Amino acid sequence: MAELHFFTGTMDSGKSTLALQTNHNHAARGRVGRIFTTHDRAGEAKLSSRLGLTHDALEVEQDFDFWTYVVSSLTAGGRIDYLICDEAQFYSRGQIDQLAKIVDELQIDCFAFGILTDFRGLMFEGSARLVELADRVHTLQVEALCWCGKRATHNARTENGVMVTEGEVIVVGDVEKIDEPPADVAYEVLCRQHHRRRLTAARAKAVSLAPEPLPFG
Numbered sequence: 001m002a003e004l005h006f007f008t009g010t011m012d013s014g015k016s017t018l019a020l021q022t023n024h025n026h027a028a029r030g031r032v033g034r035i036f037t038t039h040d041r042a043g044e045a046k047l048s049s050r051l052g053l054t055h056d057a058l059e060v061e062q063d064f065d066f067w068t069y070v071v072s073s074l075t076a077g078g079r080i081d082y083l084i085c086d087e088a089q090f091y092s093r094g095q096i097d098q099l100a101k102i103v104d105e106l107q108i109d110c111f112a113f114g115i116l117t118d119f120r121g122l123m124f125e126g127s128a129r130l131v132e133l134a135d136r137v138h139t140l141q142v143e144a145l146c147w148c149g150k151r152a153t154h155n156a157r158t159e160n161g162v163m164v165t166e167g168e169v170i171v172v173g174d175v176e177k178i179d180e181p182p183a184d185v186a187y188e189v190l191c192r193q194h195h196r197r198r199l200t201a202a203r204a205k206a207v208s209l210a211p212e213p214l215p216f217g
């Protein structure tokens, strides 16, 4: 039986790497797939991993219809055994419904990859629908870590090094590099407590370096 899988984890937890590995393993056994993504950091119609692998992909635009695409391909004599869907958090609710229909009605496996929550800690539309519909939800095994050493569960957005909680939901960007100056927009993975307290690595460092308050009186 075909299944709808949702692989989720914070930014930088290895989702795109796993997407490419999954494609490789299926293709190596002669199965034929299609790779989809949207808003990848590497640019349009690319699926890229921080480990250096990149693969051409089909870009999922807002009005893209998975069901129509797959049915047209099959009708034209094409073969599709599985779909790889990266950055699935950005897909619409309707597009996730189409993926579920493809799994059920056409017996095509679907492997979707994405982050669960946005920089405010709220579920993305695509991820929420995947949690509702997926046959299996897998949490990535490789744990991204908060600066405190705890498992990171949240994706914070920073603007010039300062954590923000308001703004557009979709802003393509990378995780902050510790040895580089703060980017205009970047992300940092944090544990819940430090996300709640808005305590990024830079702020924690600044606070710990701040002089002790003068004794009262």
Ligand SMILES: Nc1ncnc2c1ncn2[C@@H]1O[C@H](COP(=O)(O)OP(=O)(O)O)[C@@H](O)[C@H]1O
Residues within 6 Å of the ligand: 009, 010, 011, 012, 013, 014, 015, 016, 017, 018, 048, 049, 050, 051, 142, 144
């Ligand atoms: N130089 C490196 N050496 C080893 N592993 C690395 C290196 N750079 C990145 N990684 C691994 O790649 C992961 C990020 O992979 P990626 O597929 O881009 O993540 P995601 O799609 O979840 O954002 C990191 O969690 C880390 O495990």
Ligand SMILES: Cc1cn([C@H]2C[C@H](O)[C@@H](COP(=O)(O)O)O2)c(=O)[nH]c1=O
Residues within 6 Å of the ligand: 010, 011, 012, 015, 016, 039, 040, 041, 114, 115, 117, 118, 119, 120, 155, 156, 157, 169, 170, 171, 172, 173, 174, 187
């Ligand atoms: C939290 C959050 C992230 N994004 C963007 C930033 C990146 O371009 C992608 C996540 O990619 P990754 O492969 O998982 O690292 O999503 C966003 O647009 N809005 C957010 O709130």
